[in-house]
Amino acid sequence: MxxxxxxxxxxxxxxxxxxxxxxxxxxxxxxxxxxxxxxxxxxxxxxxxxxxxxxxxxxxxxxxxxxxxxxxxxxxxxxxxxxxxxxxxxxxxxxxxxxxxxxxxxxxxxTPVPYGVPYISEVHPAQGQRITRISPVTMRLIGFNSQPDKNTIRLLFNGQRQEFSFNENTSVLSFSLPDDLPDGEHTIELSFGDKNGKNSGKIQTKFFADRYIIPVTSPAFYDSAVMYEIYIRTFADSDGDGIGDFNGITSRLGYLSDTLGVNTLWLMPWNESTTEHGYNVVDYFSIEQDYGTFEDYQIFLKECKNRGIRVLMDFVINHTDSTHNWFLDAYNNPSSTYTSSYQFTNDKNTDWNHFGVERKMPKLDFDNPQVGEYFLEAARFWLDPNGDGDFSDGIDGFRCDAAKEVPHTYWNTFRKFVKSINPEALILGEVWDNLNYLIPFYKEEFDMLFDYPFYYSLERYMTSADAAKFAEDESRYESALPAGHQKVRFLSNHDNQRPLNLFEGNLNKLRQALFLIFAMPGTPMIYYGDELLYQGVLPPENVRNQLEWNFIADSLAYEGSMLNFYRELIAMRKAHPALSRKHDSFESSMNIFPDKKGEAAAFIRYSGKDIYLGVINNSGKIIKDLEFDADHFNNVTFTDNRWHDRIIAAEIESDNFRGMVYPEIVKIGERVLASALYINHGGFILLKLNQ
Ligand SMILES: [Ca+2]
Ligand SMILES: [Ca+2]
Ligand SMILES: [Ca+2]
CATH class of the missing domain: 2.60.40.10 (Immunoglobulins)
Incomplete structure (x- = not known):
């Protein structure tokens, strides 16, 4: 014993x-x-x-x-x-x-906690977090080698005594926030002792409320769009000089729109630059000479319009190139009119703040109105080059590079200006950061942001196979974002490793992740070459490969190719509009949850009477029967059992179970049972639940 x-x-x-x-x-x-x-x-x-x-x-x-x-x-x-x-x-x-x-x-x-004294953990909203909807404050109180003593708790909310409840079994303290809680910073202060008599001293935590009374209004086109990112230099060369160009892209628009099915192109910077990637602009009103002439660009744009393809310009305004004429004038010349347009750090204008470690990329100073006005002019030029109020000669929107480096106030001005010219123009922001950081960029600034939190959450799920955690992360994330928001979902771009490398060469995980991106809310984005299963890890030069056009025909001819898989997913999304319906906690079109054993991640997409069930098996074994809480299926009528007629997409087979998919899905009381639903590890299925 x-x-x-x-x-x-x-x-x-x-x-x-x-x-x-x-x-x-x-x-x-x-x-x-x-x-x-x-x-x-x-x-x-x-x-x-x-x-x-x-x-x-x-x-x-x-x-x-x-x-x-x-x-x-x-x-x-x-x-x-x-x-x-x-x-x-x-x-x-x-x-x-x-x-x-x-x-x-x-x-x-x-956030370090002191040694030997009580402290708090699992605080919600977390320290510094932004919330867009009101929910109760909760936190766990932890004593030093003993339980917290309820009678010692002193709690202040915004400096006022606050009523609370305390569960002595779980040590969780909670209190409700008023529905009319004002936006802005809120402070919680508490102190408590434990049963050993140790006292926490004053503990403080803060959060921000951001309620978005004005919802985000992003152009509806992008809800059902499929985006494709192109590095012009390595995409398609028309004149045999070995450098991709506008004429090259124009000649491949048939592939992009008809064969693949994308309808939005984001082109990496096309302004004149001194580097290959182009993220340091010499002239904001020019076309990079390596890529062709302004006329070539106009022909490209016209052909895109003819095909219903929208074109997004990469707008790089945090910094210029060090050979931009402003910088050339201001360098070593403190009396220059452009001195205050940059962030010089010495009196002689010979040292300056720059983007990251790149001295070639001097940072602009947006406190100087001259800087902001210059970029409004550039924006106006690309939206309507001849200024006649007809946008058929202009771009469809901006992909704003390094958006978090530029002040919020400027993006607000930029939005008002762009929308006053063309309300349909898209303003897409690159904010490479967590959810908390993303939220303020939606408010009267961007229509859409790249969904980095989802990128990392998907990576974690594929590594950990923790379906419950994935579902919880995704639900919490969606509920924190403002009404009407939209986002771009991706597995790679010019700064990240190729998707096959992200999943360590595992094709099943790659297919599952792509399936999720094309069946869940958000605009899916493909980085050129991913459809040919290109590989590459950082540094970024390795993921900006030359596209090999002779591979395309081979890939198309091989039924099981990644290119054909992309084509199927795009076709699936187009054929079933419920899959591209926007989602947020205000307008719900999705529910994501694990099965009862936590082995599968499942989601339901709905739009009116169209209801779909998606299931991913990343559990390491074959799933044969699944059991869910019936709560998740509230809108579903279980009428008949012809489920095999309703399989929209599936990667479910293994050598042992090939062809044995005749799922039966029934509701019994509080449970929904899906039996004979064979999904191999690494597989997925999408079923239409209502006929
Ligand atoms: Ca060329
Ligand atoms: Ca150049
Ligand atoms: Ca025009």
Missing amino acids: KIAVFFVLFSSLTISQSLAPAPVEGGTMFFYKPAEGEQVNSLSVAGGFNGWKAGQYPFTHFPKEGIWKAVAPLEPGKEVFYKFIINDTLWITDPNAPFITEDEWRNGVI
């Missing part, structure tokens, strides 16, 4: 030994466990707390445990971003960080 008890205690201790950063005397302890065969000679932690200086807080190796440990004196309650540095050179993300930023940096994020 004693041995058994000891064993239980011992194993629970082992399991609970997390490698997440933990409070210790004198600061926060970080852990790192190298992978088998990983060569680690030295290791340190750095972040905002020490100016990102490598080596200042080194780890010590504990060979017996196979773990490295370091302590940094972090200030409790103050959120920090951090990374680990291996062998002084390789910056990596802490694999056990409680949160990882969903931007290009992938930093670990922690």
Whole structure:
């Protein structure tokens, strides 16, 4: 008996030994466990707390445990971003960080808690979070080696005493927010003691309300659009100089619109530039000479209009090229009229703030109205080059590069200006960051944003196979976004690895992820070459390959090719409009949930009487029978059992179960049972539920 008890205690201790950063005397302890065969000679932690200086807080190796440990004196309650540095050179993300930023940096994020005193966790809304709908505040109170004492809790909301309820079993404190809660910052302050008599001291957390009384109004065209991103330089060359050009794209529009079925093109920058990628513009009113003439561009645009294809321009306004005439004038010339258009950091105008590490990309200063007005003029030019009020010679919208580097106030001005010229013009923003960061960019600024949170959530699901977590993330995410919002969903672009590499060469995961992107809300986007199963990992040069046009015919001829898979998905989305219906918590067109065992991720798409059930099996085994809560099927009438007639799309076969798909779906009381629904690991199915 004693041995058994000891064993239980011992194993629970082992399991609970997390490698997440933990409070210790004198600061926060970080852990790192190298992978088998990983060569680690030295290791340190750095972040905002020490100016990102490598080596200042080194780890010590504990060979017996196979773990490295370091302590940094972090200030409790103050959120920090951090990374680990291996062998002084390789910056990596802490694999056990409680949160990882969903931007290009992938930093670990922690809010250190003090050692030896009670603290709070699982706070909702989380510290610093933006909310768009009102829901109760909840948090878990954690004592130091003992339970919190309810009688000691003191709670203030925006400086006023606040009533609350406290569940002593779960240690969760909660209170409701008033329906008329004003927008803006809200502060929660509390203190409490535990049964050992330790006191938390004052704990503060803040959140923001952003209610979007005005919903986002994005052009309806993009709800059912399929977008395609092109790097002009490597897409199609018309004159044999080895560089892709406008005439080359024009000659391939048949492939894009008829063969593939896309109807929106985002072209990487086409203004004159000194780099291959073009993200540093020399002249905002020009066509890159490598890509052809302005006439070539106009012919391309006209052919797109004839085919009903919309064209988005990559608008790069955070910085210019260092040979832009403004910068040439201002460089080493403090009396230049353009001195205050840039962010010079010395008196002589010989040093300046720039984008990332690129000195060739001097940052503009939007505090100077001259800068903003210049880009309104550029926008007007591309929307209507001859200024006659007829947009048939203009672009259909802007893909705004590095949008988070440019002030919100400017995007608001930009929106008003663009919409006053052409209300149908699309304003699409690249905000490479988490949901919390995205939200403010919708408010009177952008019609659509690239959905980075979904990109990372999908990656996590494919790695972890945690269907319940995926469904929860997606539901929570959708409910936080404003009414009427739209987003672009993608698996890759010119800055990210190719999708096959994202899923480590696993074709089943790739097909599942694509299926989700084409069956769920948001505008799907394809990065050129993905349909030919191109591979490539960062740096970005590796994912900007030359498109090999002679592969297309082969790919079309092979039924099982990725190109044909893309074509099927696009056709599926077009044939079933419910799949492209917009979704947010105000206008619901989707419900996502796991099955009762948490093995499959399922979703229902609905639009009026059209109801579809999608199921993904990423569980590692064959699913034969599924059971769901009937609550998810409220709008469904279970009339007959001819389900096999209603399979819209499926990748369900394995060698053992080929052709054995005759699902029966019935509702019994509180449950919906889908039996004989064979889905192999890596498979998916989409069924129409109502005839
Ligand atoms: Ca060429
Ligand atoms: Ca050039
Ligand atoms: Ca015109």
